[in-house]
Structures are given as structure tokens and as C-alpha cells.
Amino acid sequence: MSNNIIELKNISVAFDGQQIIENMNLYIRDKEFITFLGPSGCGKTTTLRMIAGFQEPDSGDVIFDGKIINGVPPHKRQLNTIFQRYALFPHLNVYENIAFGLRLKKTPEKEIKEAVTEMLELINLKGFERRSISSLSGGQQQRVAIARALVVKPRVLLLDEPLGALDLKLRKDMQVELKNIQKRLGITFIYVTHDQEEALSMSDTIVVMDSGVIQQIGTPTDIYNEPKNAFVADFIGESNIIEGVMRADFWVEMAGHKFKCLDKGFGVDEKVDVVVRPEDVDVVPVENAMISGVVTSITFKGVYYEIIVEIKGFKWMIQSTEFQEVGSTIGINVEPDAIHIMKKSQYSGLYGDYSSFSEEFDELSDATVYEEEDE
Amino acid sequence: MNKKSSLMSRLAGAPYIVWAALFIIVPLCMVAYYAFTDTTGAFTFDNVSGIGKYADTFILSIWLGLLATVICLFVAYPLAYIMAAKGPEKQSTMTMLIMLPMWMNFLLRTYSWMTILEDNGLLTTAINSAINLINDTILANNALSFSLDPVHLINTRGAVVVGMVYNFLPYMILPIYTVMLKTDRSLIEAAQDLGGNKLAVFKNVTIPLTVPGIVSGFTMVFVPSVSTFYISQKLGGTGTILIGDIIETQFQTANNFNLGASLSFVLMILIFICLAVMNRFSDDDGGVII
Numbered sequence: 001m002s003n004n005i006i007e008l009k010n011i012s013v014a015f016d017g018q019q020i021i022e023n024m025n026l027y028i029r030d031k032e033f034i035t036f037l038g039p040s041g042c043g044k045t046t047t048l049r050m051i052a053g054f055q056e057p058d059s060g061d062v063i064f065d066g067k068i069i070n071g072v073p074p075h076k077r078q079l080n081t082i083f084q085r086y087a088l089f090p091h092l093n094v095y096e097n098i099a100f101g102l103r104l105k106k107t108p109e110k111e112i113k114e115a116v117t118e119m120l121e122l123i124n125l126k127g128f129e130r131r132s133i134s135s136l137s138g139g140q141q142q143r144v145a146i147a148r149a150l151v152v153k154p155r156v157l158l159l160d161e162p163l164g165a166l167d168l169k170l171r172k173d174m175q176v177e178l179k180n181i182q183k184r185l186g187i188t189f190i191y192v193t194h195d196q197e198e199a200l201s202m203s204d205t206i207v208v209m210d211s212g213v214i215q216q217i218g219t220p221t222d223i224y225n226e227p228k229n230a231f232v233a234d235f236i237g238e239s240n241i242i243e244g245v246m247r248a249d250f251w252v253e254m255a256g257h258k259f260k261c262l263d264k265g266f267g268v269d270e271k272v273d274v275v276v277r278p279e280d281v282d283v284v285p286v287e288n289a290m291i292s293g294v295v296t297s298i299t300f301k302g303v304y305y306e307i308i309v310e311i312k313g314f315k316w317m318i319q320s321t322e323f324q325e326v327g328s329t330i331g332i333n334v335e336p337d338a339i340h341i342m343k344k345s346q347y348s349g350l351y352g353d354y355s356s357f358s359e360e361f362d363e364l365s366d367a368t369v370y371e372e373e374d375e
Numbered sequence: 376m377n378k379k380s381s382l383m384s385r386l387a388g389a390p391y392i393v394w395a396a397l398f399i400i401v402p403l404c405m406v407a408y409y410a411f412t413d414t415t416g417a418f419t420f421d422n423v424s425g426i427g428k429y430a431d432t433f434i435l436s437i438w439l440g441l442l443a444t445v446i447c448l449f450v451a452y453p454l455a456y457i458m459a460a461k462g463p464e465k466q467s468t469m470t471m472l473i474m475l476p477m478w479m480n481f482l483l484r485t486y487s488w489m490t491i492l493e494d495n496g497l498l499t500t501a502i503n504s505a506i507n508l509i510n511d512t513i514l515a516n517n518a519l520s521f522s523l524d525p526v527h528l529i530n531t532r533g534a535v536v537v538g539m540v541y542n543f544l545p546y547m548i549l550p551i552y553t554v555m556l557k558t559d560r561s562l563i564e565a566a567q568d569l570g571g572n573k574l575a576v577f578k579n580v581t582i583p584l585t586v587p588g589i590v591s592g593f594t595m596v597f598v599p600s601v602s603t604f605y606i607s608q609k610l611g612g613t614g615t616i617l618i619g620d621i622i623e624t625q626f627q628t629a630n631n632f633n634l635g636a637s638l639s640f641v642l643m644i645l646i647f648i649c650l651a652v653m654n655r656f657s658d659d660d661g662g663v664i665i
Contacts, residue, residue, distance in 0.1 A: 054564055074567040075575075081568045087561035091583040100579070101569035152569060 005030040005156060005188050006051060011060035013046055013212075020046050021212040024060070028190065029205075030155075033182050035191040037199040038209035039235070044192045047209075048158050051190065052081050065155075079156035080149035084164060086141045088133045094120075094144055095129040101152035119147035122181070139170045146181070156188040163198065175202055196236045200224065208232050229342055233275045234351030240281075240316045241352020244274040244341070252341060255312045257291045259334055263341035273342040275352070278306070278319040280338030289331020295324045308354050315354040406643075409636030422637035429621060429638065433645065436618040439532060440601035443539035444547075447596045448589065450540070451547035455588075456581070458548075459555035470552075473545050481542065485609050488538050492528040492610065499528050530612025538606040543599055547592035554588030555581075593653060598646055618642055 006028040013021040021043045028034050036044035049055040050062060053074035061068045069077060080101075088097050098119055102112045120126050123143035133141065142162060149157055159178075163171045179202050182189045193199055199206050200220040208215045208223060208231075216228040227233035230241050244254035249264035254274050266272060286292045293311030300306075304319040309330060316332070324330055413419045458469045476484060491497045503525045510522040528534055562584065566576040604619030611617070618638060625635030 052568060054567075073572075074564070075570045075572050081565070083561045083565055085559070085561060087559065087565040089562060089565070089580060089583075091586075100566070104570045104575055104579070148565075148569065 003030045004028060005065060006190075007061075007063040008047070008050075009061045009063065011047075011050065011057045011062070013043070013050065013055065013058050019212055021050075021057075024212070024214060026207065026214065026217070028188065031186050031188055032204045033179065033189045033191065033202060034205045034207065035193060035199040035203040036207050036209055037193060037196060037235070038215075039194055041211075042209040043212040044194075044209050045160055048081075048160055048190060048192050051156075052079060052158050053077050078154055079158055080152060080154040081158040081160065082142075082145050082149055082162045084160045084162070086145040086162075088141055088144055088148070090133055092133070093129065094125065094131050094133065094136070097133065097144055098147045098151050100148060105152070115151050116147075119151045122150070123147045138166050139174065142166065142174060146178075150181070150185065154187065156190060157182075159189060159191045161193055162191075163193075163195075171198070178202065200236070208235060210235075226340060227275060227342065229345035230273050230347040230349075230351045231345075233273075233340075233342065234347075238278045238317055238319075239352050240276045240278065240314075240354070242274045242276065242314060242316075243349070244272050246270045246272055246341065250336075252339065255291050255314065259290065259339055260336045261339040261341060262336055263339070266341065266343075271344055273344060273348050273352075275340040275342060276316075276334055276338060278317040279304075280334065281316065281318045281320075282333040282335070283307075283318065283320050283322060283324070284331045284333050286329055286331040288333075290333050292329055292331045294329050295326050298324055298326055317354045406636045406639055409632050410640040411637075413633060422633050423641065425634075426637060426641055429618065432616060432618050432621060433642070435532075435615070436601050436642075437645065437649070439536055439539070439615075439617065440597055443536045443543065443600045444593055444597040446536065446540050447544050447547040448593065451544060451551055451592065452585075452589075455548050455552035455555055458552050459558075470549075473548055477545050482605065484542060485538055485606055488534070488541065489529065489609055492534050492537070494527065494529060496529070499526060502526050502528075529610065530614055532611065532615050534610040535607050535615050535617075538610040539596075539600045539603065542606065543596040546595035546599075550591040550595065551585055551588035554585045554591075558584050590653060594650055597649065601646060602642060 004027045006026075008024055008026040011021055011024040012019070024043075024047065026047075036047060038044050046055055050057055053069070053072060053076075056070065062070055064077065064079075089100065092100065095116055098116045099112050102115060107115075116129075117126075120128065123146060125140060125143055125147075128136070128140070128144075133144070136144065145162070162178075163174050166174060175198060178189070178191075191199075191202065200223075203220055205217065206220055206223050207217050210231050216223060216232045218226075223232065224236055227236060227239070233239040233241055242254045244252045246263075246266040246269065247253050247258060248268060249266075250261055252259050252261050252263070252272065252274055291311055293309040293316070295307055296310050296315065297308045298305050301319075304321050305323055307318045307320055307324055307330075309316045309318055309332070311332070318332070410422055411418055411420070413421065458466055461469065489496070492499060506523045506525055513522060558581070562580055563576055566580045571579060601617075602619045602622075604617060604623045607615050607617040607620055622635050622638045622642070625631045625638065629635075
């Protein structure tokens with residue numbers, strides 16, 4: 001008997017002729033914290049809804065605990081969902097919201113009281129029993145939603161961007177709290193987010209998705225250090241993705257310089273994508289440098305400066321604690337262990353160049369998406 | 376800046392305030408004035424205290440109005456539920472079908488029911504010919520020694536209730552439908568997710584969440600039903616006199632404005648009490664919109 005609690009086999013879903021999920025295969029181990037990570041429209045929420053039972057696959061099987069559960073309605077599945085906007089019942093108070101699932105199961109009143117009290121303690125909302133939902137803050141509503149789902153003792157908890165509506169500070173606190181709850185209860189959490197930082201800090205396993213296809217499955221460190229393609233490298237953290245050529249095992253040529261690296265097994269003169277994280281680039285005097293370029297912009301970020309340097313027509317992002325004058329020429333070294341080589345993919349050339357980079361714009365467009373969802 | 380904007384908003388509200396004063400406050404005061412004066416204009420309680428003899432009529436009006444409202448609710452709720460579950464195109468078609476009769480003249484609609492319910496009208500003829508058929512069968516088989524009487528539909532209380540339900544049904548459907556449309560889909564999903572089957576979700580989430588629509592629809596059907604006079608005149612005959620008929624008579628033929636006004640006044644208070652009871656009822660369940 002495997003310890004996979006959920007398996008997705010050859011799943012495909014299409015809406016109005018548009019393919020949302022394409023032949024997906026995934027195994028989720030019992031008691032793990034797994035995150036579906038990807039941009040909006042990548043199919044992560046659809047996958048979650050399929051596991052919850054709100055969406056049926058067009059083809060393929062959803063397997064829970066060894067049994068195919070296609071067609072089993074949501075109320076008969078042993079898993080519960082935390083919805084994006086919490087979906088708390090506005091006509092019920094905090095106590096009744098949490099008690100909702102137990103009441104449906106015709107649990108004796110005494111047990112309900114015990115269970116709800118225990119949950120209120122777990123989420124630090126003791127004394128809030130009679131409060132109405134509308135009088136709670138976003139963070140408190142979030143906690144009530146968690147308690148409402150956990151009180152019925154699900155084997156798997158599904159979380160659909162649960163922290164999306166909270167402010168940054170609260171989100172960080174809740175991340176820690178969620179992770180603690182998951183560890184304490186020892187149940188499986190399936191978490192959906194588009195926030196890579198959230199995914200990296202909470203998950204045991206991350207599933208990176210794009211256009212309905214799983215791009216990579218791995219631990220946070222695997223995904224960050226050894227992205228499989230340009231999409232993953234770009235989506236998780238900041239990356240410079242430079243076109244390179246493998247001259248031999250352990251030797252890659254890019255930006256007109258041959259770098260020593262730790263990767264092998266590519267064909268001689270095979271074209272590859274080279275990932276260099278901005279924090280792994282060393283700024284050195286030009287005369288000692290492997291390559292050099294002109295600083296085109298510099299932004300103060302608090303812990304470091306974010307420097308954009310143009311080298312042979314390609315703009316690199318560098319994170320450095322030292323200030324550099326815009327227009328000055330600086331030298332750059334990259335150590336072998338800072339270089340990660342990826343095979344060419346459909347995403348090659350689409351990401352990892354900072355020539356049209358504007359973080360402000362990214363954040364702005366993110367915010368608009370949120371407001372639209374709010375409506 | 377602040378002063379200016381508040382002045383502006385007051386000015387913007389002025390037309391409405393004038394309107395409300397002219398067409399709501401003043402008429403109400405006039406009703407009250409007539410209700411508590413006699414023909415000479417002297418203050419008196421006689422009109423109001425003499426209303427006791429219309430108690431039966433009041434009770435009948437409220438009873439029939441209540442009956443029509445409850446029937447409307449039971450017809451409208453499933454219909455609104457089905458409508459809200461359909462796609463946007465079907466929704467607009469169905470809304471259209473419900474609205475369409477409302478664009479027809481109210482008198483005409485009631486008249487058409489007369490022709491349907493008349494003794495030689497459409498429905499009555501159909502039912503009675505069916506009854507005749509059954510009677511003939513019974514007679515031919517000599518099975519039982521009873522026969523069904525032919526039905527008489529027009530000029531009954533039932534006909535009045537039918538007229539009320541038909542005329543006011545859209546006012547029940549639309550508010551419930553609107554509230555249902557606004558209901559967050561994820562609340563339904565959350566209830567399913569927590570182990571609710573269709574019936575449990577309907578009972579524990581859908582109905583409580585649509586209470587505001589029910590209350591609003593209830594008000595919009597009950598108030599015109601209680602005070603109607605045209606429907607009872609056309610479909611109820613002389614046997615079903617409602618309070619609206621009596622009020623109308625006071626103003627149109629008896630020329631007793633004072634009695635008419637006092638009847639209206641008492642009716643208003645009774646409706647108010649009914650709705651207050653209704654509101655108290657639903658207050659426990661959540662917010663209420665009238």
C-alpha cells in the first residue's frame with residue numbers, strides 16, 4: 001500500500017473548448033504540505049476544485065485513498081476547502097459557522113460545544129462565539145474559515161489562495177500559523193497560490209504549473225536551485241536567463257566568456273539556457289572580472305541594491321550591497337556553483353531578460369486583478 | 376470645502392424632500408384630518424370608533440391577502456430558484472416572460488380572468504364538461520349513487536385569490552430572484568463541502584440567505600392584496616366585499632370622506648402591524664430589507 005492519499009491520473013479538463021488541464025498526473029503523499037504554484041489561469045484552482053468535487057474531469061481519474069472518486073459529490077468526500085474569500089455564512093455567528101459541519105452530521109450538542117471551543121482556542125479567537133461574521137477583520141474571518149473546515153476532521157485540507165486578501169504582515173504571520181497547524185494536526189494540506197515566496201516558505205512539495213501543464217514537481221530548494229526550464233526559473237524568484245552553449249562537460253560559454261560550471265551530460269556545442277540568480281553575481285573591479293558591463297539603473301531595496309547591468313546587449317539583474325553609479329562600467333564574476341544549466345524549452349527566450357523590467361508595473365497589474373476578483 | 380459639499384448634497388436632495396412632503400406627508404396628514412373630523416370639520420372619534428362594524432371585512436381582507444401572498448411565495452420561490460440557476464440568456468428570457476404581463480393594463484388582466492372563470496367561460500366549461508363525463512360514467516356503470524356538482528368559479532373568494540396571485544406574482548418573484556442572483560456561489564459550495572447534501576444546503580443556507588427577498592416580496596404582494604378593490608369587484612361579485620371596496624364606496628358614491636379616511640387610516644395601521652410582526656419573525660435570521 002502506497003502512502004499516496006490522492007492520485008490524479010491522466011486528467012484533462014476543458015471549458016468551452018479551451019484546454020485548462022492537459023493530461024495531468026500527480027501523486028500527493030499523506031500528511032504532506034503540497035503547493036500548486038502558478039500564474040492565474042494556469043489550472044491550479046481547477047485542479048483543486050476537481051479534488052474537492054466541484055469540478056469533474058473530462059477524462060482521467062481522481063483517486064482518494066486508493067479509490068476512484070470521480071462523480072462522488074463534495075459532501076461525501078473526506079476533504080474540506082478554505083475558499084478564496086473564506087465563504088463564511090453571513091447569517092450565522094462565529095460559533096454557528098464553526099458548528100455548521102458538525103450540525104449536518106447530527107453531532108450531539110455537547111460534543112459540538114467541546115469541538116467548537118477547542119477550535120476557537122486553536123485559532124486564538126476565544127470569546128468570539130457570539131460575534132457576527134461582518135464584525136470580524138479579514139485575518140479573523142480567515143481563522144474562522146480554517147476552524148470551520150478543521151472541526152469536521154478532514155483528512156485533507158484544500159486551501160485556495162487563502163491569504164490573498166490579507167495585508168503583507170498578516171500574511172506572513174498566517175503562513176507560519178498555517179504551517180504550525182498542519183504539523184500539529186498531521187493532515188495533508190493542498191495549497192494553491194500564485195505567490196512564490198509563500199510557496200517556498202511553507203511547502204514540503206511544490207508543483208509549478210503553467211497553461212494546464214505541470215512544469216516541475218520538487219522540494220522548495222530543488223525548485224529554486226534547479227529549475228527545469230525558463231518558466232520555472234523566472235516564476236520562482238528573480239533569474240537572469242542567458243542563452244549559452246555547452247562547450248564541454250563543466251564548461252559553458254555565455255556573454256562571450258567561458259564559465260566553469262557543475263553541469264554535465266549535454267551534447268558538445270548544445271545550446272542551453274543558463275540561470276544565474278541575481279544574489280549569486282559578484283561585483284568585482286573590471287580588471288579582475290570575467291565579464292563587464294554598464295550600469296543602466298539602480299534601485300535601493302533596503303537590504304541590497306538592485307542593479308541592472310547591460311552586458312553584450314543583455315540586461316542582467318544583480319543584487320549587491322554596494323552602490324554603483326549609473327553609467328559606470330563594472331566587472332562581474334560568477335562562481336561555478338552559481339550557474340545552473342537548463343535544456344532549451346518552449347519557454348526559452350521568453351523570460352529572464354530585464355531589459356523591459358518594471359517591478360512597479362508588475363505589482364500594479366497584480367493589484368488590479370485582485371480588485372476585479374473582489375467584485 | 377466640506378461645507379460646500381454638504382450644501383451641494385442638500386441641494387441635490389431638495390427635489391426629493393419637496394416631493395416627499397407634497398405627495399407623502401401632506402396626503403397622510405389629510406387622511407388623518409378627515410379620519411378624526413366630521414362633515415363640519417369638528418374633531419371627533421366617531422368615525423374610528425364606528426369602524427367595529429367593518430371588523431369582518433377587515434378580517435376577510437387580511438385573510439385573503441395573506442392567503443394570496445403565501446400562495447405567491449410558494450409559486451415564486453421555486454421559480455426564482457430555477458431562474459437563478461440558469462444561464463444568463465435563459466435568465467433574461469424568463470425575466471422578460473414574467474415582466475411582460477405587467478406591461479398589460481391591470482384592469483384588462485383582471486377582466487380576462489372574468490372571461491376565464493365565468494360560468495360559460497373557458498376554464499369553467501372545461502372543468503364542467505369533465506365533471507359531466509365522470510358523472511355519466513358513474514351513472515352508466517351504476518356503481519355509486521352520487522354525482523359531482525358542476526363547479527362555479529366566478530364570484531367566489533377563490534376567484535379573488537386567483538386574481539390577486541396572478542396580478543401580484545411578479546412582485547414576489549423579482550425580489551427573491553434578485554437576492555438569489557446576488558448570493559455568493561462559494562457559500563453554497565462551502566455548505567456542500569462541509570457535508571451538506573442538496574436538501575441540507577437549501578434548508579441551511581439558501582433559504583436563510585434569501586430571507587430579505589422573501590420579506591420584500593411578502594410586503595410587495597401583501598399590501599396591494601389587502602387593499603385591492605378592483606379584483607374583488609370583478610372576480611368576487613357581491614359576496615366578497617373587501618375593505619378596499621368599502622373605502623372606494625365611501626369616496627365614490629356615499630361621499631363620506633371621513634369614514635373612508637378613517638377606514639384607510641385603520642387599514643394602514645393594521646398593515647403596519649402585520650409587517651412589523653413579519654419583520655420581527657425574520658430579524659432573528661439576519662438582515663431585513665423592505
